[in-house]
Amino acid sequence: MELTGWVKPYEWGKVGISSAVAQMAMANDPDFVLNENETYAEMWMGTHFCGVSIVKETGETLDRVLKKDLPYLFKVLSINKALSIQVHPNKCEAERLHKERPEIYKDDNHKPELAIALTPFVALVGFQPVEDIIDYIDEFQPLSKLIGKEAVDALHQTRNAEELKRNELLDVFNTISADFPGDVGVLSLFFMNLVRLRPGQAIYLGANEIHAYLSGDCVECMACSDNVIRAGLTPKYKDVNQLISSVIFEGKSAQCKVFMPYRIDDTVQVFVPPVDDFAVIHVSIKYIVDTYKLQIQPFGSILLTLTGVRNLKLNTKEGRKQITLTRGSIVYIPVEAAPEIEFEHAEDCNEDFSAYIATFNYFRKA
Template identity: 50%
Template sequence: MELEGNVKNYEWGKLGESSEVARLVKANNENFNILNNTPYSELWMGDHGSGPSVVKSSGQVLGEVYKQRLPYLFKVLSVRKALSIQVHPNKEEATRLHKERPDLYKDPNHKPELAIALTPFMALCGFRPYSEIHRFCEEIPPLKELLGGDAVVNGLSNGSVDDLKKCYQTLMTANSATVSSIIDTILKDYDNVLLKYSLQDIFITINSDFPGDVGVLSLFFLNLLYLQPGESIYLGANEIHAYLSGDCIECMACSDNVIRAGLTPKFKDVKQLLASLNYTGSPASSKLFQPKELDENSKLFAPPIPDFAVVQISLSPSSPSASEYTLKLPQSPGILLVLSGSRTLRLKGHSDLVLKRGSIVFIPPENMNNIELLNLDKKNTDFNAYLATGNSFN
């Protein structure tokens, strides 16, 4: 059955027609009116209570038609300015936080997530190798002084987890006036360091959007990743991260729990973030998540958790499967999103459905083992789609 997703208008989203979220929604619903100065940040596809999808033909929410809860939440994000420095709790923490503060933590579930770039995409993800953080401290003395000087910072060169904890906790709890002053000093006196490590533009941009925010200095602690379309990152529980710019597909466990501590006007739970963090340092390249080829037309992104997996489908007119392509997957509920092109979807026991850009389709578990995509009109165009499902692949 065809669905309409739920649109979120968070302030950090791309505006108007520049948002892929807005363009996809418009493609799926010609009556949708895109407003030029409105942010269209997220498109939710699933049955989460904070933004359930609805069935196009009836207007019913998905959960009323498919009675079993989906284990995942499927999204498209269009990022204009940085999201918060954040982590997502593990299941044990999520249960406790939801019980203690249900106003902040909306459900008791964990929230591992996968992001796949649709356009050039920039993100902070995980701690840098300790040696890199130490190098920044040596080359920017005001930063080292803030963190406690040689007595603390030198431990980073020896890979001391305790010293990284001390440094980052000192940073995140520092006086806001002190942080703002150090940022100004770096811009004035250490722009050569920013240039040397290709950080000047993003440092200036984030500080412009969040003046004097402690999250600006997190650039010296966290890996900065530049993803090209099709590249992905997987974020397990308590992995610190922040999306900075671009458009992406995102899939996660069915949760909306976020522990924030910087680059946000929302509530900052700094104490909880510092307690939850995974302080492991690793190079930026290690954060890229590699898909597996299912066949020449499909790639599988299957993280090491049972909640979700994502299949990328790419059909070109020159492919041997251009006219008829069949995908056979484990029986788990699926949601298909079409990004470009047109095909006819054929599922046993259902009427044929013409797919086009923006189409969102729920596929019942019993149909996942025989998904037919047919080019009945013999259109000479590429077809690109993503399919979210439960993870029975590992």
């Protein structure tokens, strides 16, 4: 089934055609009308009730066709302005928060997530090692005053600091400070890891890990949830007490935050997070390769095409089917397609083919 994604115009998104979300939406949906003054932040692919995908052929929602929800939610994000300082609750917290405040926490699921950069991507991920935080406090005296002499002295008693790593931090600080004047969340820059991803690199965020995406475009996959506990850099509700109660106070270096896939062969690599809800397969087929057969398990998956043209051949309830994949194509791959799908060379293909596939994390069971 070919699908139409659900576009979200959040104010932090990129504007007009500069947004990868807008570009994908234009390629995916012939009825999509671009507004060059509109922000295009997210495109959702899946069954979450806040943005369920539509089956192109029938106009039905994907959840009604499947008669169930998928365990994951697949997205494209285009970020022009920092997202909120946030954590996602674990499953028990999500159930409690949804029961107590359903108007804020709209479902009862946890939300571990994986972000794979499509363009140079910048994010704040987790707390820095204590030694590096001490360096920042010493370098910027207003921080010392804010924290208080007693707390700073206590930090120094266990100090084992390395040289200060600026990583162009002040440029980022000035940008975010201008976007969020007077927001105390700006100070989190001095305590969290500033991570820069190249296209194809990824970060994984488990429950209660503090983070904020700052700029760039990415493919994102997560458990099927929209639960966010916020504490800064946002006009939305800030649940500071809940975030402090939930967040993991653990310092690790920025290098530890890059999440590595494992390679199956020269064509396929897989991002396998430590949860059952989802995994992401990256298929990258060279132009010179005539046909590639991908081995899959019998779980419903969603494929998003980034570049190139290929004929996708797969089994369905109605028999063997062929779909021509081009940039922006979104296809639901049914259970019946197992044990393999086939990517065949298309006549008008003159470039390498690249696609991401979100699926249940059966790799973790292997």
